[in-house]
Amino acid sequence: MQVAIASGKGGTGKTTVATNLAWVAAADNRTVAYLDCDVEEPNGHLFLKPTFLHEQPITKPIPVVDLGRCAHCGLCAQTCRYGAIACVGQQTLVFPELCHSCGGCVLVCPEQAIREVPKPIGRLRVGTAGRVKFVDGVLHVGEAMSPPAIRAVKASSPDADLTILDCPPGTSCPVIESVRGCDLLILVTEPTPFGLHDLKLAVEMARVLGLKFGVVINRANAGDHAVWDYCRRQRIRILAEIADDRVVAVAYSRGEMAADSVPHVAERMRGLLETIQAGAHV
Numbered sequence: 566m567q568v569a570i571a572s573g574k575g576g577t578g579k580t581t582v583a584t585n586l587a588w589v590a591a592a593d594n595r596t597v598a599y600l601d602c603d604v605e606e607p608n609g610h611l612f613l614k615p616t617f618l619h620e621q622p623i624t625k626p627i628p629v630v631d632l633g634r635c636a637h638c639g640l641c642a643q644t645c646r647y648g649a650i651a652c653v654g655q656q657t658l659v660f661p662e663l664c665h666s667c668g669g670c671v672l673v674c675p676e677q678a679i680r681e682v683p684k685p686i687g688r689l690r691v692g693t694a695g696r697v698k699f700v701d702g703v704l705h706v707g708e709a710m711s712p713p714a715i716r717a718v719k720a721s722s723p724d725a726d727l728t729i730l731d732c733p734p735g736t737s738c739p740v741i742e743s744v745r746g747c748d749l750l751i752l753v754t755e756p757t758p759f760g761l762h763d764l765k766l767a768v769e770m771a772r773v774l775g776l777k778f779g780v781v782i783n784r785a786n787a788g789d790h791a792v793w794d795y796c797r798r799q800r801i802r803i804l805a806e807i808a809d810d811r812v813v814a815v816a817y818s819r820g821e822m823a824a825d826s827v828p829h830v831a832e833r834m835r836g837l838l839e840t841i842q843a844g845a846h847v
């Protein structure tokens with residue numbers, strides 16, 4: 566079962582939920598894989614502290630133009646929706662940082678003047694954290710296109726009964742790439758006006774993608790009731806509520822697993838696990 570943990574905005578406790586859920590599930594003798602898809606800022610390793618067994622570069626294909634064959638017809642530039650290739654006089658220029666590696670220009674070139682070469686964009690790391698199988702991707706600084714790195718992380722998913730995908734925050738392309746194909750999407754939010762605003766966006770995304778989803782409310786005792794009202798009106802299942810607790814914040818700041826030091830977090834994670842496995846979600 567693939568469970569994606571996402572949130573409309575950063576700072577809601579998404580990684581806390583994802584890492585602790587994986588930790589508690591593994592402690593319960595389940596085979597668990599944790600995939601950190603937040604490749605621009607992966608931080609699951611700070612808490613799970615994996616031993617890395619294998620690293621390899623992540624690449625994406627980038628077009629290269631053979632000017633000796635190029636007839637300067639401009640078809641490639643007309644085809645590219647991202648402005649990543651331009652015909653200027655006798656030059657056909659490629660801008661790798663804008664390229665989405667769609668391969669369109671290669672297909673349309675009538676002179677077969679374009680070939681693709683791999684461009685390193687990050688590193689894939691595979692390891693183990695206790696009983697949790699761990700994979701993350703680290704995008705190179707300044708690299709703008711994270712979806713190819715996210716695809717590489719997902720393609721390296723080890724065999725497991727439960728795979729937890731720790732997604733990037735927001736609702737844009739990297740999140741879509743991360744949640745695509747999951748069996749359940751858990752949206753982590755907090756009971757604040759910002760939390761509610763971004764939860765609504767995330768719910769819209771989940772509905773457009775046709776995903777099963779539910780909500781976890783973090784810092785549940787430290788806000789107003791608007792998030793509960795919204796979920797009730799929208800018939801969205803609240804899968805778990807986690808109380809705000811200074812001890813959790815201290816564990817987080819030390820890079821410790823909250824489930825190890827805060828009994829109510831471990832209890833909530835076990836409850837969430839049971840809810841997930843019972844299929845009791847929207």
Ligand code: SF4
Pocket residue numbers: 630634635636637638639640641642652657673674675676677678679
């Ligand atoms: S489509 Fe091919 S031939 Fe035409 S400008 Fe682009 S690279 Fe040159």
Ligand code: SF4
Pocket residue numbers: 628644645646647648649650663664665666667668669670671
């Ligand atoms: S591969 Fe796609 S995005 Fe990249 S330059 Fe060609 S058409 Fe544009």
